[in-house]
Amino acid sequence: MSSKLRILVPVKRVIDYAVKPRVKSDRTGVETSGVKHSLNPFDELSIEEAVRLRERKQPVEDILAVSAGPAKCADTLRTAMAMGADRSIHVDVPEDKPLEPLGVAKLLKAIAEKEQSNLIILGKQAIDDDAGQTGQMLAGLLNWPQATQASKVSIDNDTVTVEREVDGGVETLRAKLPMVITTDLRLNEPRYASLPNIMKAKKKKLEKKTLGDYGVDATSRLKTVKVEEPPVRQGGGKVEDVDGMISKLKELGAL
């Protein structure tokens, strides 16, 4: 029996990947105000994959984008909808109290259950905290199968086959829906949202919710002691030719 796909795509608003983050002088974190933000690159891949499943004539009933964070997350969700998500939910979380992956996973579990999702596609990591945990935690909490770092997804009725990136190559896994998948960069090439689609996205439904609506307690388990600049590496200057390179490398003990 073939299941209708109800896809949940969690997305995160992060500092744009091309921006070099600056550590705050009081060492409490990274400067985020006045800095360009965008959709986490791995989450773009998740939305793209969900939209492509529909385009490949899979029975996709719903693509729901979800983001938890401050008011500006609504922009991120509009982008997701312009790329093809049907609707979205914004869970309001104050900027100064961001959720940890465990809190996000608990929230997503509640949403997935309420929305009767049967396929959740997440990015493999957010490029700000680089934790790489939420998808696996969510799969654990739901007791669903998981396939992380997916580079290829194919669905046949309710059987999902995933090629995933592992150390040294790829491996192929198979599981039944419902399932959690996290995306690797090789999965697809996300589309740009066209202007007409951006306009259409403004009319799509964006629900506002709070953590309380889902009964989620997301108290932080980790305390930030400090955030620092990494030690600066000094470029050692240039050499004239290949011989110069070889002798400098010898001098440095690298050859």
Added chain:
Amino acid sequence: MLSLAGQSAIRAVRAQSTPRGLLFQFQSSSIARLLSTLAILEQRDGKLNSGSLGAVTAGEKLGGSVHGFVAGKSAKTVAQEASKIKGLEKIIAVENEAYDRGLPENWAPLLVENIKKGGYTHVIAAHSAFGKSLLPRVAALLDVQQISDVMSIEGEDTFVRPIYAGNAILTVQSTDPTKLLTVRQTSFAPAETEGGSASVEDGVDTKAESSTEWISENLTKSDRPELASAEKVVSGGRGLKSKEEFDRLMPPLADALGAAIGASRAAVDSGFADNSLQVGQTGKNVAPQLYLAVGISGAIQHLAGMKDSKVIACINKDPDAPIFQVADVGLVGDLFEKVPELTDKLKSQ
């Protein structure tokens, strides 16, 4: 091999916060005997994976007892091998073919039961594909906020890790009763595989079924050193222009140096090199003695994966490429001329 950048960062921090440092030393001596760590050891076809032995080294840094955990068809054989690892007191072994493929669906309940039974305060796995896929699932089942890619251990609850592709270094303190960590392989050298004499004990087999079925794998075969642990790495980028040129220029250079081959994301995306060779925030972290970047501009995401290398060298035709800002030795020039010349001169030495 220890991460030099991480080390110096810690040293700088310690110098600035002596009272805290002293406090920690005091604490650690009084609680060390209460700490107990479970280090997850990876195996493949009955052989220990040395990349996972950094977990033992990290466990030893914490003080207290360190136990190793192995599971799979030939767990007993692996446990015998693992019992010689220096620093391990005991090996917990679960012999069951079901765990051979490292599927998180049956591994997670298995670990949860063995962690509870052993009353461990710390559980450590390598930040490998296996560790990254498994440990967060375990953490969720234990209701713990895991800490990923730890590059330094500052105390029994305080850990240092990179965020924002290594552009910031975060020190966090965990309030969870059990600390779950994945540790950066380039920051914790593998424990020595000789000189130990751990006892071997059967672990609890939860016999949970995996809801995922392992179908097949396709691993890149190579006689060259493994990228993540190689002493030398030569890495190619978009400047190589095509897969043909990548295959023509990079392997001879790697062979002349006895190096592993890596690639930038641009080279992988353009199909010049396999994804498993990617170095950077979303690929592998390397910290070799020598990292030679060829035709790589040095984007933030790439630097994240290699800037802890001891010596960085680069060949690039653009003198303003960001890679020159971190390279100890930079050569401005056309890589299609310079790489063959370098390869020949290295060979004739």
